[in-house]
Amino acid sequence: MAAMISRVWSAFNPPLVTKKDDALKFGILGAASIAPLSLIIPAKSHPEVVVQAVAARDRLKAEAFAKSHGIPEVKDSYQDILDDPNIDCVFIPLPNGLHYEWAVRAVRAGKHVLLEKPSTSNATEAKILFSMPELFQPNAPVILEAFHNRFYPSWNLFKSMINPADVVHVVSSSMIPWWASSNNDIHFNYNISGGTMMAMGTYNYAALRLLFDADPVECTSCETKAYTDGVHNKCDYDFQAKFRFPNGGIGEASSTLQGGTILKPSFVTVTTREVLLPDDSLPDDQEKYRSQVLTLNGMIHGVFWHRIDIRNKFEVRSKETGKAVKSWEENTSRKAYTFKEAGGEFADLPGETFWMSYRYQLEAFVNKIRGRKTQHWVDGQDSTAQMRMIDMAYEKSGLGPRPSSSFS
Template sequence: MAGMISRLWQVFNPPKVEKRGDALKFGILGAASVGLIGPAKSHSEVIVQAVAARDRKKAEAYAKSHGIPDVKDTYRDILDDPEIDCVFIPLVNSLHYEWAARSIRAGKHVLLEKPSVSNAAEAEMLFNMPELSEPNGPVILEAFHTRFYPSWVLFRSLINPADVAHVSTFSVIPWWGTNKNDIHFNYSLSGGSIMAMGTYNLAALRLLFDAEPEECLSCDVNAYTDGVHNKCDYEFKAKFRFPNGGTGDAHTTMQGPTVWKPSFATVTCKDTIVPDDTLPASQEKVLSRELTLHGFIHGAFWHRIDVKESFEIRSEDTGKPIKKWVENKSYKAYTFKEAGGEFADLPGEVYWMSFRHQLEQFVNRVKGRKTQNWVTPADSIAQMKMIDMAYEKSGLGLRPTSTYK
């Protein structure tokens, strides 16, 4: 218990480290998110140098609260500052495309909050910008922080995508955690539960099947129908078919029950025959596997991987069961050393959140060093195509495309 309390304390109060002379200087567009502030404290090569917001007083208060040296009058002022190397964009979804494109054209590296843009058309335009393919050109990363966490990497290593028959995912925000006037429920700002929490679910499906969905079979939504909230879903349940014949379910609600429960992803594998030389030729051993990652969105707070393996000895001729038993295992991985495998030597501390692991890889890519984990432009485009699939099937339609060129 003492170890857990100590870890959680450091999660929210990471130690500050001395900054190197060649540290990357970040500018933040908007004064709402803290997804960069905490992780930057424990990274010697990151300095949060400046912030800008539509309301300068809000930016000043944000800078004072988080120890940010410079406050700019406009987003453009950050892009025009030659001292700024990287831009973090946690703005409302509808502004992601415009300000990411502007940042790239200004020669800045971009850490872009997910979902990267409002729809697949914007994703195609953004991630195919010619500047991104130039030698030593800007780096862009969709900030899918969950994908950088050790428990997620371990979970995927336990699964052979070809064997996956079904995946079920769930994520939630309790009713008291949001209200109707939040940006999540403003259509013109590209709001909706699929865009907000649901994008985590859809990414999990794509990664666990290691493939793109062929079809969205269904997408049932609960959505607002009035004013700026019109066509904004606050809950959805979608089903997708994947190339190996498997199906994946995604369920998100942003009006969840009072008592919060962690997100989860459950994988049901196809039955497989297990070779066993101790059995007579007339019998076979069959394995059924079910694996669940609890808390896949914020693993540093709490997570657990449960593996249930159900064995059956049966007659090859009749298929009649002869013997059955179940073996259960559980894993946790707060560091890559605990996760093991090919990433076992990656740096990390038990208190590092997924955002901190993500920042480590982003800095490595900008500095020209090897990155062991990444979200590619093609990956981000495919992610938005899946979101579009769901919205088209729901009948709500795609989120609006920016007029910025």
């Protein structure tokens, strides 16, 4: 418990570092509540990142935000940030329905873009955004959909334990308690692409795609609880979806923004098919099989707490009859707050126990801009496939995909 308290305290109060002379200067579009967690706090411990400016629709709000977080400049508009040659990168934590427009504008302005997920309102917008010719020129801007949890050591370790060809079933779930949101939140405004699938649910959908290493063939069911009034109309606050994947495997995802009183950690559970294992210690007339159930608890915010549970089922059988000679289980667990703890291929990658997933993500974003190797990346093809999956579920639910922006 003491170690957890110390780790979490340090995550929110990281050591300050001296900034390099060529540090990348960020501008934030919108005084969003997620910005401190996603960028401002992680930037404190990164020597190559300076949060330089912020703009909001309400300048007074932007000024208060800047004062609270020690941001030197306040701009009159989002466009003023894009027009400033002193700004290298922009962070876009705006409502979902504005992601597409301001990501396009930022790329056209030559800025590197850290874009809150979901990247756009639907797959049509994603295809246009990530196919922009400016992204395929020499010295092109870098754009990253901010799937922060995918940069965390525990996720990378978990994924490395699984052979997608052996996966037959994946279940992923997340929740936000009822008291942490209300129907006045932007998550429940259809006109700006609200809905639980667009909020927490996109993490769960991504987990299915990545663990099957494939896009779903179809959404076989998607049951939702949704608002039916005014701007909240067609905004799901709870969903359960099921998908079929190319190998015949089934993926199930669920999330709610109106969950129970007690916050429960997100999780993903993978069940694998039975595989034949070589074992020279066995007699020639016997063979050994294994199946697994692996669960990553704390899938989204691993720095607070997480655990990988591995349940191995073994059976030794007679080759002649196929009957079991011996069967047993071996259960273990792992944690990885750093890549050193993850070990193996990850052992030499940088990180500290107090680094949040957002800090690992920022490390990769800067490395990509600098032309260095990254331990993980979310490219445009990945982000577009993610939006196709969300659209597929919304279509199956009857609520329909989120509306496209009028911006062109």
